[in-house]
Amino acid sequence: MKELLSCVLLLIGILLLPWGSYAQEKDPEIDIEDSAEVFLEAYSDDFEEAFFEALKQKGIENYDRAINLLLECKRLDAENIVVDHELAKAYFANKNYNLARDYGVAALSAEPENLWYLNTLVSILEKQGSTLEALEMGMLSDNLQLQENLALIYYKKEQYEAALTILKKLKKTNFLDHLASKINDSIKKRDENRQKVSFSATVTNSSPATSTVVGYQGRIQGLIRTNNYMILKQVAAEALENFPSQPYFYYAQGYAFNKTGKYRDAIEVLEASLDYLVGDIALSNKIYEALAEAYNGINNSVKANMYLRKVKPGF
Known part of the structure; x- marks a missing residue:
């Protein structure tokens, strides 16, 4: 042993x-x-x-x-x-x-x-x-390496403003300057994407027909075809809010999470969809495949293979 x-x-x-x-x-x-x-x-x-x-x-x-x-x-x-x-x-x-x-x-x-x-x-x-700050651990303010690590973690979690707040308190180094530049670039891209999403939502919501189950399905299919994952997440969330028992909308949101590397979020929403699956084998296959992709994304091959075995061929 x-x-x-x-x-x-x-x-x-x-x-x-x-x-x-x-x-x-x-x-x-x-x-x-x-x-x-x-x-x-x-x-x-x-x-x-x-x-x-x-x-x-x-x-x-x-x-x-x-x-x-x-x-x-x-x-x-x-x-x-x-x-x-x-x-x-x-x-x-x-x-x-x-x-x-x-x-x-x-x-x-x-x-x-x-x-x-x-x-x-x-x-x-x-x-x-x-937050770590709320614990009031003395090491937080005393340990510069811990603060540097915390800034990096916030950056990887896309909590950019929190990361910048920490960096402003630290002595400048080449690494910290590079990290600050990466954070500012990410904030710029995020804000640009939000503007695109806001504009798209305004346009697509102008017609009542797009707010039906069929309307949402059409919008989602178009966003999947064009790989527009940021807007797909918003539209799928909106569809779920209006029609929470439609498994396809869970699949769409999980699909978007997978494509943007949010595997744990994908697992949560995709597994929730299983409660609403009734007899749609083709959709079931898509959800199982998406779950396998998500579990592979977090290096859990056991669960990934479990869901792949559920996929029924020919559909």
């Missing part, structure tokens, strides 16, 4: 190399991904077995089992910060946000410059409608 775990940890280390290179190159283009960062120098066989099985159970979304195993790891090694971080992620995935926050704070407090720990805690606090 120990040899197997060592191989897994080595593989995880290889997969995390882009973040390692961030520390040296500080490239703001690097994506923030879920991490199972593990560095264990000495551990008992019981700890090793429980930890390895916890990662496996979390990977197949059996979060209750994963949490119990991680708590056993915590009992065996109460000071292990990696376990705190894994518990934060497992509780977060299980939608127990208070416990997720507590373990996330413990991990970050122990290693305030760890980008992974910070990203996990920020994501948890977002779900609670809170």
Whole structure:
């Protein structure tokens, strides 16, 4: 078992190399991904077995089992910060946000410059409608590396104004100047897209016929053909607000989320559509394929393959 775990940890280390290179190159283009960062120098066989099985159970979304195993790891090694971080992620995935926050704070407090720990805690606090600043952790103002990491995280989450607010407080460096430039470019593109969406919505809403189920379907099909995903998201959301039991509109919104890299949002809306599917095999196939794409987007091949197996050929 120990040899197997060592191989897994080595593989995880290889997969995390882009973040390692961030520390040296500080490239703001690097994506923030879920991490199972593990560095264990000495551990008992019981700890090793429980930890390895916890990662496996979390990977197949059996979060209750994963949490119990991680708590056993915590009992065996109460000071292990990696376990705190894994518990934060497992509780977060299980939608127990208070416990997720507590373990996330413990991990970050122990290693305030760890980008992974910070990203996990920020994501948890977002779900609670809170921010890292609201926790009033002393390390926030004292640790310049943490603030730099936080600006990068906000940028990757498209929270551009929050990122700029942090950057204005920091001493200028080449990296921070480059990041600020990228943020300002993103704000400009976002505002331009909003103007296009507003204009399109004004034009397309001028006719009452476009606000029917058939009208929305026609508009959505046209937006999919032209790859106009920003407007597609808005039109699909509007269609769902007016016709919340139409699975095609869930599919359209999920499709747009997939095409813009918002895979977790896509999963949420696409899985909601399954409650309204009744006998439409062709649409079911599209939704299953879109779900497979979304789960592949978050590197969950187990769920992706599960949905692909649901696709019925010939439709």
